Amino acid sequence: MSPRMVPAAADRAGRTDRPLSITVDGAPVSGIEGQSIAGVLLGAGRLSWRRGPSGPRGVFCGIGACFDCLVTVNGEPDVRACRRAAVDGDTVLTQERA
Amino acid sequence: MTGVVVIGAGPAGLAAAEQALRAGAEVTVLDEAEEPGGQYHRMLPRAYAARHPERLQTGWRAFDRRQRRVREHPRCTFTARTRVWALEPRADRAPLVHVLRGAADSAGGRAVLEPEALVLATGAHDRVLPFPGWDLPGVFTAGAAQALAKGERVLVGDRVVVCGTGPFLLPVAASLLEAGGRVLTVLEANPAATLLRGWTARGRELLPQAGKAAELAGYAACLLRHRTPYRTGRAVVAARGEGRVEEVVIARLRPDWSPVPGTERVLPADAVCAGHGFSPRLELPVAAGCALDRGEFVLVDAEQRTSSPCVYAAGEITGIAGAPAAAAEGAVAGWVAGGGDPAAITRLLRRRDRGRAFAARLARAHPIGSGWPDWLRPETVLCRCEGTDYRTLCRALEDPARDAARAVRLGTRAGLGPCQGRICDPTVAELTARRGGEVSMAHNRPIAQPIRLADLAGPPEKERNS
Numbered sequence: 045m046s047p048r049m050v051p052a053a054a055d056r057a058g059r060t061d062r063p064l065s066i067t068v069d070g071a072p073v074s075g076i077e078g079q080s081i082a083g084v085l086l087g088a089g090r091l092s093w094r095r096g097p098s099g100p101r102g103v104f105c106g107i108g109a110c111f112d113c114l115v116t117v118n119g120e121p122d123v124r125a126c127r128r129a130a131v132d133g134d135t136v137l138t139q140e141r142a
Numbered sequence: 143m144t145g146v147v148v149i150g151a152g153p154a155g156l157a158a159a160e161q162a163l164r165a166g167a168e169v170t171v172l173d174e175a176e177e178p179g180g181q182y183h184r185m186l187p188r189a190y191a192a193r194h195p196e197r198l199q200t201g202w203r204a205f206d207r208r209q210r211r212v213r214e215h216p217r218c219t220f221t222a223r224t225r226v227w228a229l230e231p232r233a234d235r236a237p238l239v240h241v242l243r244g245a246a247d248s249a250g251g252r253a254v255l256e257p258e259a260l261v262l263a264t265g266a267h268d269r270v271l272p273f274p275g276w277d278l279p280g281v282f283t284a285g286a287a288q289a290l291a292k293g294e295r296v297l298v299g300d301r302v303v304v305c306g307t308g309p310f311l312l313p314v315a316a317s318l319l320e321a322g323g324r325v326l327t328v329l330e331a332n333p334a335a336t337l338l339r340g341w342t343a344r345g346r347e348l349l350p351q352a353g354k355a356a357e358l359a360g361y362a363a364c365l366l367r368h369r370t371p372y373r374t375g376r377a378v379v380a381a382r383g384e385g386r387v388e389e390v391v392i393a394r395l396r397p398d399w400s401p402v403p404g405t406e407r408v409l410p411a412d413a414v415c416a417g418h419g420f421s422p423r424l425e426l427p428v429a430a431g432c433a434l435d436r437g438e439f440v441l442v443d444a445e446q447r448t449s450s451p452c453v454y455a456a457g458e459i460t461g462i463a464g465a466p467a468a469a470a471e472g473a474v475a476g477w478v479a480g481g482g483d484p485a486a487i488t489r490l491l492r493r494r495d496r497g498r499a500f501a502a503r504l505a506r507a508h509p510i511g512s513g514w515p516d517w518l519r520p521e522t523v524l525c526r527c528e529g530t531d532y533r534t535l536c537r538a539l540e541d542p543a544r545d546a547a548r549a550v551r552l553g554t555r556a557g558l559g560p561c562q563g564r565i566c567d568p569t570v571a572e573l574t575a576r577r578g579g580e581v582s583m584a585h586n587r588p589i590a591q592p593i594r595l596a597d598l599a600g601p602p603e604k605e606r607n608s
Contacts, residue, residue, distance in 0.1 A: 046299075046412070047296060047297060047298050047299060047413075048296070048297055048300075049295060049296055049297070050291075050295040050296070050297060050321045050322055054322065055295055056194060056197045056198075056320070057186060057190070057192040057193070057194050057195055057197055057198055057295065058192055058193030058194045059186075059190045059191070059192050059295065060190065060191040060192075060193075061190075062189065076189075076190070077187075077189040077190075078186070078187025078188065078189030078190045078294075079187065079294055079296075080294065082290075083290065083294040083296050086290065086296045086298070087294075087296050091279035091280055091386050092279035092385070092386070096277070096526065096527070096529065097527075097528060097529030098277050098523045098526075098529040098531075099277060099278070099385070100279050100385055100386075101277075101279065101526075102279045103282060103286055103290070103298075104281070104282060104283060104286060104526065104565075105267055105268065105283045105285065105286050105565070106282065106283065106285060106286025106287070106289045106290055107181060107267055107285060107286065107289060108174070108246070109267040109423075109561065109564045109565065110283075110526065110527075110561050110564065110565050111527065111559070111560035111561045112526060112527075112561075114560065120247070120248060120249065122247060122560070122592060123246065123247040123248075124246055124247055126286075127174070127246035127247065128245055128246045128247060128248075129176065129187070129245065129246075
């Protein structure tokens with residue numbers, strides 16, 4: 045199994061999802077408003093999106109300390125995907141190395 | 143009126159802000175996140191429009207009351223999405239606070255604050271000991287898994303193993319279970335005897351922490367309900383898979399955490415959440431010139447003053463003790479920083495002292511065993527950013543010409559990547575100390591957050607007094 049989003053209908057927190065869509069390396073990926081870019085990617089079932097020196101990398105620390113999840117957002121390189129809120133229409137490019 | 147800047151809006155920072163306001167100060171609270179709460183009270187994004195956010199929180203009502211009181215106070219400015227990238231010490235005054243506002247790691251929005259008193263409440267992040275395969279996608283820090291489940295409603299996997307040491311593993315497992323995940327097992331590396339010795343010594347001291355015990359009992363009940371076993375003296379000693387975690391190797395440990403040969407067992411799993419305690423976030427205290435206690439935590443006096451003029455510290459940066467203790471420290475720090483008379487807060491001081499006793503107990507019950515490097519292999523990655531492996535570090539440490547910590551760093555590149563040693567420093571320091579080498583826990587990161595050169599070159603947007 046892959047990472048996934050808790051379905052809104054089953055969520056005890058009682059969410060109201062408003063969908064958004066970003067492109068990742070040109071492919072559309074949908075998420076919901078309020079999610080981080082890392083959350084959108086994980087919610088879409090992706091565990092990794094950056095190439096580190098010893099292999100693929102995705103989220104590790106989840107709070108901005110490890111810099112494993114860096115991506116380029118709308119032309120800005122080295123953005124921590126776990127810290128940046130996704131905005132509808134964002135263009136995300138994965139990175140080889142930081 | 144004193145202008146107090148509080149950095150961090152977790153339990154410590156919010157309590158500091160509340161008390162500084164009570165003392166009559168003008169308060170500015172800075173936090174990186176969109177909402178206050180820090181990691182402990184991580185809130186769902188506002189855009190989720192959740193009808194029952196309290197269902198995901200411990201102690202929500204008290205927290206919500208406090209955050210409203212602070213944010214709605216006429217003398218308080220709460221500034222979300224603000225990163226402090228540098229502190230600039232000044233003689234006999236609080237340091238200047240250099241901030242970047244706006245979306246994380248974005249360009250622009252530079253400003254400088256000039257506080258009369260500064261409260262540092264920057265918290266901690268998970269410490270994770272390396273093991274073979276810990277750099278595979280699917281291995282998360284325990285805190286990351288909880289932050290995603292609680293703060294975004296994203297589940298990191300469906301067959302999850304939670305491992306490491308400390309009571310924090312329980313709420314992490316509970317968050318995953320609550321979100322509908324399957325937690326195969328929770329593994330505490332310390333044996334039951336160590337836990338018992340640590341937690342029961344001078345049991346009366348624990349009475350005031352009864353709330354904490356009830357919270358833990360709630361998590362234990364949650365594990366039971368889901369038939370998730372909690373096992374002591376065991377650890378994940380390797381994660382394996384093609385490009386992602388597919389299985390883990392679990393072993394029984396001796397009290398010093400060295401694996402007992404022959405006890406290895408392979409378990410299919412799609413995620414590992416590991417946490418071996420916490421690393422305090424010390425770059426801002428170090429930048430402010432605060433002396434450290436044994437190089438580990440910020441040294442504070444009886445009123446949470448650091449060695450740096452007009453700088454106070456509270457929460458996990460002064461010792462790992464959890465949210466109630468952090469809030470108690472924050473309350474003292476905020477009151478004193480705001481110009482309040484310490485004689486007027488004996489109750490807060492007592493609560494803070496109990497928090498410190500709890501920290502000592504936590505450290506005794508959940509030490510890191512000295513035998514954990516036995517699970518490393520020569521090719522095990524130690525520095526995730528630079529890919530430095532165990533073999534490379536050992537070679538560097540054997541070379542007499544590389545005795546200095548700085549030379550080891552430059553020779554192996556461990557700690558020189560984007561995270562600047564935030565993740566691997568404790569590991570490298572421990573392995574270095576073991577071989578009798580010179581140890582340097584850097585924490586010296588004058589640029590505490592990434593800033594783009596163009597922003598650095600230009601003047602700040604505005605100068606403002608706080």
